[in-house]
Amino acid sequence: MDYYPEPIENLISEFAKLPSIGKRSAERLAISLVFEDDDKVNSFIEAIRLVKSTVKQCTICGNLTDGEICSVCSDRSRNGKLLCVVESVKDLIAIEKSGEFRGKYFVLGNLLSPIKNLELSDIVIDKLKNRVKDGVEEVILAISPTIEGEMTGIFIKEVLKEFDVVVTKIASGIPVGGNLEYFDGDTLFKALEDRREI
């Protein structure tokens, strides 16, 4: 049974389609817009329109850009010999926020996942090969250490075998500030295995 007028029910289901928005949040959001000034709602709508009409993926790396080439790819001060492979734009931004990495990126779009029936498309693999051919010396796999992530890493390593390139992956271990006792055996094992001299 519908408790709200139909346009509200409709907007609630539109909000609920967005990631991480549950039914309750969708209700709150839809109602809040009724009480919001027209101007504010219009600028919200305009912001959505502008993103849809101007923002695309960078044709080189897959990062988001409002031009053709993203700000990382067009930054000549960055080291093109270091190529960091990530699953998504969000992961790319997370690494950028750390402020430590000065190489370039390649966004896969998804990981290999037999369960979700996902593979890496030929287009993505060809693009990656072309990037690597173009003078890359090290490919860093900055992929979450899940089963899908590990599988994807092994697959990429295999795909790049024909090139003279070092393939590395980011370290697994205890997060900085993390409390050792709360982490699982696999993580502790990895942390011990990858120990470093101080």
Next chain:
Amino acid sequence: MDYYPEPIENLISEFAKLPSIGKRSAERLAISLVFEDDDKVNSFIEAIRLVKSTVKQCTICGNLTDGEICSVCSDRSRNGKLLCVVESVKDLIAIEKSGEFRGKYFVLGNLLSPIKNLELSDIVIDKLKNRVKDGVEEVILAISPTIEGEMTGIFIKEVLKEFDVVVTKIASGIPVGGNLEYFDGDTLFKALEDRREI
């Protein structure tokens, strides 16, 4: 420093203005729209537009409606002698969902709050008085039992003193299914005080 193209940063801040959307969710939402089909984004925008152009507050009770009078107020089978006063449309819908109440409503819009510098406007008070004058026999205050809620209840009781009307408020106590040991002393005291013979 901006890590995203400007239209994305802009949309992130628009999303973050909405209730219960934090910075992280706003980022996720803004990026998700880039990867969404144009059709879906357009129907989202249309849903917002439709709400803004058609949904208003019922002129009688303050509930949401896409007409002049809401579905509750125009329902002749409901008991107009019972008037349930609530803080917000969300509270009204919560009571409707319980399916137990067959009277009518009055939405205050806000509670009295000296801290937030909020009072009940003269317009709202006049409207409430006019409703009560119009044959109401019992006013049920269905207001959260917070300090603001209690203050508002006392104020409304005072305002309605001149009318021949019973003013009641919803019971405070342990929620159904709640575990007694987890509730505070005030709640337990109220629950004991308002005990009923079974």
